Amino acid sequence: MKAIKDSRFFETIVNYYVRSPSVTLCRIPELELLSQIQLERPVLDHCCGDGYIAATAFSKTIIDAGVDINNEQLAAAQQRGNYKRLERADAGVALPFSDEEFATVINNSGIEHIPDLEVAIAEIARVLKVGGKVYLNVLNSRYFDRWPLNPETAIIYKKFQPFYHALNEEDWRDILEQHNLKNVTFTDYLPESTSKMLASLDYRYSAHYFRKRISPLLILERFLPTSWLIQRWRSMLENLPWEATPGTGSGFLICATKAEV
Numbered sequence: 553m554k555a556i557k558d559s560r561f562f563e564t565i566v567n568y569y570v571r572s573p574s575v576t577l578c579r580i581p582e583l584e585l586l587s588q589i590q591l592e593r594p595v596l597d598h599c600c601g602d603g604y605i606a607a608t609a610f611s612k613t614i615i616d617a618g619v620d621i622n623n624e625q626l627a628a629a630q631q632r633g634n635y636k637r638l639e640r641a642d643a644g645v646a647l648p649f650s651d652e653e654f655a656t657v658i659n660n661s662g663i664e665h666i667p668d669l670e671v672a673i674a675e676i677a678r679v680l681k682v683g684g685k686v687y688l689n690v691l692n693s694r695y696f697d698r699w700p701l702n703p704e705t706a707i708i709y710k711k712f713q714p715f716y717h718a719l720n721e722e723d724w725r726d727i728l729e730q731h732n733l734k735n736v737t738f739t740d741y742l743p744e745s746t747s748k749m750l751a752s753l754d755y756r757y758s759a760h761y762f763r764k765r766i767s768p769l770l771i772l773e774r775f776l777p778t779s780w781l782i783q784r785w786r787s788m789l790e791n792l793p794w795e796a797t798p799g800t801g802s803g804f805l806i807c808a809t810k811a812e813v
């Protein structure tokens with residue numbers, strides 16, 4: 553089973569997210585799986601954020617379009633220069649694209665943050681061509697089934713992320729098939745031990761940054777040299793396995809194909 557240190561992205565990511573080891577831990581499997589996708593053009597990066605993950609997974613590729621709700625993220629993506637077109641929209645309301653405009657839609661770690669999943673999936677199905685593919689990289693229900701901390705903290709975490717849809721395979725298949733997105737497959741990542749490590753790290757760091765709940769340890773980290781921190785994350789994360797057998801990962805890459813009506 554492949555470990556974090558086996559990833560060709562590890563050094564880049566551990567240096568980039570030096571203040572957020574939990575982000576390093578979840579981005580490695582996401583990048584490993586995203587980078588294996590054969591992108592058929594035109595491509596839409598749905599909830600593109602600042603474009604860093606797409607630029608890292610698909611280096612030297614200019615993506616046809618990106619959409620996000622957050623202006624700051626879009627400005628960063630614009631500056632990065634890896635999209636032909638960027639649009640601001642609430643993907644849970646409507647996408648600013650024509651019917652059947654794209655052959656591929658990718659969403660990395662974004663769809664779970666949209667409250668109205670029905671509309672978000674219907675809109676993805678609308679903008680996809682028949683035969684086009686959607687790829688969703690998400691944490692699933694097992695992430696919360698395996699939550700290693702007090703159960704109350706999972707409720708708090710879901711609220712401040714905010715994390716609306718921790719679904720299992722059956723739930724995802726149902727909602728995708730209802731919108732004519734068929735041949736649904738799942739590629740799992742994050743086995744139980746790694747999932748627990750991610751949850752405890754992510755709770756601690758996101759409570760500090762998102763909820764402004766002051767952690768003396770994390771304040772101390774600001775004064776430590778980045779080289780020391782990077783070494784610390786390397787030894788903490790490098791031996792954790794990221795691959796998982798089908799039905800056992802706390803995250804998966806979902807793929808579905810738009811069928812003829």
Ligand SMILES: C[S@@+](CC[C@H](N)C(=O)[O-])C[C@H]1O[C@@H](n2cnc3c(N)ncnc32)[C@H](O)[C@@H]1O
Pocket residue numbers: 598599600601602603604605606619620621622625641642643644659660661662665666667
């Ligand atoms: C965890 S970030 C992931 C960003 C990027 N895909 C990546 O992998 O780095 C989630 C992104 O979803 C965007 N987002 C959340 N809700 C959204 C909505 N309703 N419509 C469009 N974008 C949304 C956020 O602004 C954020 O950029």
